[in-house]
Amino acid sequence: MNFRFTLWSSALLLFMLLLDVTIISGKRSTATMHINEFMPNPESGNEWVELYNPNPFDVDLSGWTLHDNTTEGNHTAIDAGVIVPAHSLLVISLTSAMLNNSSADAVQLLDLDGYVVSYRGYDRTTKGASYACIPDGSDDCGFEGLPTAGMWNQAQAPTTISPEETVTAIATATLIPSPTETTPTNTATVLPTSTPYPQGLIINEFMPAPEQGSEWVELYNSASTSAIISGWLIDDGSGGQSPYVLPEGSYIEPGGFLVVELSSNILNNSGDVVQLLRPD
Numbered sequence: 001m002n003f004r005f006t007l008w009s010s011a012l013l014l015f016m017l018l019l020d021v022t023i024i025s026g027k028r029s030t031a032t033m034h035i036n037e038f039m040p041n042p043e044s045g046n047e048w049v050e051l052y053n054p055n056p057f058d059v060d061l062s063g064w065t066l067h068d069n070t071t072e073g074n075h076t077a078i079d080a081g082v083i084v085p086a087h088s089l090l091v092i093s094l095t096s097a098m099l100n101n102s103s104a105d106a107v108q109l110l111d112l113d114g115y116v117v118s119y120r121g122y123d124r125t126t127k128g129a130s131y132a133c134i135p136d137g138s139d140d141c142g143f144e145g146l147p148t149a150g151m152w153n154q155a156q157a158p159t160t161i162s163p164e165e166t167v168t169a170i171a172t173a174t175l176i177p178s179p180t181e182t183t184p185t186n187t188a189t190v191l192p193t194s195t196p197y198p199q200g201l202i203i204n205e206f207m208p209a210p211e212q213g214s215e216w217v218e219l220y221n222s223a224s225t226s227a228i229i230s231g232w233l234i235d236d237g238s239g240g241q242s243p244y245v246l247p248e249g250s251y252i253e254p255g256g257f258l259v260v261e262l263s264s265n266i267l268n269n270s271g272d273v274v275q276l277l278r279p280d
């Protein structure tokens with residue numbers, strides 16, 4: 001009798017657990033998205049948060065929000081239509097400073113329903129140092145190394161990307177001639193049949209007159225291959241200022257975006273143009 005009761009109550013408990021799991025998974029419909037890196041105490045410009053979409057599909061962040069350790073106060077709402085492409089990074093510049101510099105705080109990403117999709121806490125900051133997860137998307141995070149907004153924290157794509165895509169990216173890199181190999185006198189005649197420079201790069205959005213922080217330019221790679229853009233230049237129309245040179249290791253995933261914060265203001269507020277120039 002006693003044995004039977006134990007069996008029955010065990011079965012009931014199992015049933016309740018299953019029911020509970022079903023209810024929880026029914027509430028949770030949002031895709032996985034990682035806070036992959038963030039800058040709580042920037043040298044200049046806005047605080048920013050880098051998000052990583054590990055899924056093999058694009059994720060729409062319309063109406064998602066970024067908060068500090070409390071979801072009650074200051075936060076950044078992500079604009080409608082903002083999408084993180086599959087296996088890609090996206091950098092969100094926070095609309096107001098909310099991440100504490102000298103005491104513990106956290107960054108939280110909430111979906112449209114207010115569900116906490118990703119949470120990273122920290123104890124302290126160092127000016128100009130980012131809190132980064134290495135490998136990308138892992139929970140092994142801390143303040144280390146140089147900030148890599150919009151680029152992989154580990155200098156290479158995480159293993160969720162298929163080997164073929166990784167091979168493509170490396171192959172593209174080896175195709176770029178070093179500047180010393182280029183002789184200006186015969187560039188016209190030695191142009192290869194298919195140019196080694198990435199195609200399909202678009203200046204998608206830019207901020208010539210920010211209310212605070214640095215000017216920035218958002219680039220979009222419309223091609224189906226990764227675009228390696230180390231050494232490319234962002235310039236204005238007048239040629240008065242030195243152009244901004246994209247640092248070594250800059251690249252954009254296929255269909256991905258890269259927000260470039262300009263280190264000095266080069267875009268005239270009274271009217272100007274933005275140009276993206278190849279290194280040659």
Ligand SMILES: [Ca+2]
Nearest residue numbers: 068098099100
């Ligand atoms: Ca705070």
Ligand SMILES: [Ca+2]
Nearest residue numbers: 040041099101
């Ligand atoms: Ca701060």
Ligand SMILES: [Ca+2]
Nearest residue numbers: 148151152153
């Ligand atoms: Ca990064």
